[in-house]
Amino acid sequence: MDIQGNMIRSTIQGFSTSYLLYTACELGIFDALYQERRHVSLLAEELAIDEDILFRFMRPLVALKYVNEEKNYFNLLPLGERLAGQAKDSLKDFLLFTGRQAMPYWSKLCEAIKMNKIPYQLVEKQPYFQAQIQQNEKFEVFHNMMSKTSEQLQLDTYFAAKKDWHCIKTIIDIGGGSGEIIVKFLEYYRNAQGVVIDLQHVQQKAEEKLALYGFDSRCTFQAGDFFHAVPRSGDLYILSRILHDWEDEAAITILRNIAESMSENSALTIIEKILPEVIEGNASHLYMTDLNIWTMCGGKERTQSQFEALFHQSDLKIKALYPLKEDDYLIEIVKKDFEYQEGII
Structure with a gap:
């Protein structure tokens, strides 16, 4: 058996698996089968798809263990359930x-x-x-x-290490989208009021989501552009998955604007992935993520030393580093001018 050849061919044809899953999602197959078994003829009728083509399409989904088939009846397996919109942890x-x-x-x-x-x-x-x-x-x-990605972010490691929930009065989430991240902080910092800063076109969704979570009385939306100015008076600033969208010069502009608005008692929490300093075989997914962000918008994932270079040029420095799940890190930042007691953990 040509093991190496089979591995290479499988990788080469990886695009076809991606398109298979994407097409199944667009066709509504995972949603139609969520918690309900369907005969192929009924499924074909509901989705307005030729029955023979649908059965041929379903076979690789069965082989890949996203779907189970028995006597022409199909039902989702755990992998397939994750691709249904109804699933709590849906992808x-x-x-x-x-x-x-x-x-x-x-x-x-x-x-x-x-x-x-x-x-x-x-x-x-x-x-x-x-x-x-x-x-x-x-x-x-x-x-x-x-x-959905922000909803699934887990900050337990960070909050478990913090003892200052009563000290934070104002939290400002810069580029905060519809508020999924700031809500997590407001749940912990129970005395705080929040502000989501983002472009005007996000406002309606942000206000709807904050109301849905029950935080519309403690958090407001403010239209703004982090390339121009950042509101002052924040005790805690949040910058979640923003820097990786931009090349270094733009990232430094964002960080400098935040630094200018921070007081000696302010902190900035940055949530990003961190690449290894040297190439590691088990980090291939991170390198592919780095290429993906460049392909999409010209951004980049960074190593810790690359982040430190950005912070140094923005009059900021790392106070603490908290590993989260799924290769994410929370980097706690303070202004370079002010001393601090904690070291990097």
């Missing part, structure tokens, strides 16, 4: 975002590298985040994916 929005936005840009990877361009630029006419403002369909896909 449906991430899959739709990947299929609708990331995959077309990756198809231009070779051409873009040769031309020294971002793959996104060979597909779209507008900068990535400008398209989110002007094209509602793109905004919906991006927003749903980011909201």
Whole structure:
């Protein structure tokens, strides 16, 4: 058996598995089978798909253990349940975002590298985040994916180490989207009021989500642009998964604006992935994530030393580093001018 050849062929055809899952999601297969067994003929009728094509389409889903089949009846297995929109820990929005936005840009990877361009630029006419403002369909896909990802973020490690819940009065979430992250902080910092800062087109969704969570009395939305100014008077600032969207010069601009608004008692919490300082075989998914963020919008994932270089140029420094789940870290930052007692943990 050609083990190496089979491994290479499997990797080469990985794109087809991605398209298989994405298409199943777009067709509504996972949603239709969620907690309900279906005969192939009924499923085909409900989804308006040719029965023979549907059965052939379902076979690899069965082989890959996303779906179970018995006597032409199909039901979801645990992997398939994660791709149904009804699931609490659903990855449906991430899959739709990947299929609708990331995959077309990756198809231009070779051409873009040769031309020294971002793959996104060979597909779209507008900068990535400008398209989110002007094209509602793109905004919906991006927003749903980011909201679900933020909902699933676990900050237990950070909160378990903190003892200052009564000291924080004002929390400002910069680029906070519809508020999924700041809600987690407000639940811990029970005496605090919150402000979500983001572009105007996010306001309606943010206010709806804050009301849904029951935090509309403690948190407001304020339209703003972190490239121009950041509100003062924050005890705690949040910057969650923002810096990786931007190259270094833009990231430094964001950080400097925040630093100028921080007082000697303010802290900035940054949530990002951190790459290993040297290439590690078990970090291949992080390197692919780094390429993906560049392909999408020209951003980058960074090592700790690369983050430290950004902070140094922004008059900031690391106070503590908290590992979270799923390769995320919370980096606690203070202004460089002020001394602190804690070390990096």
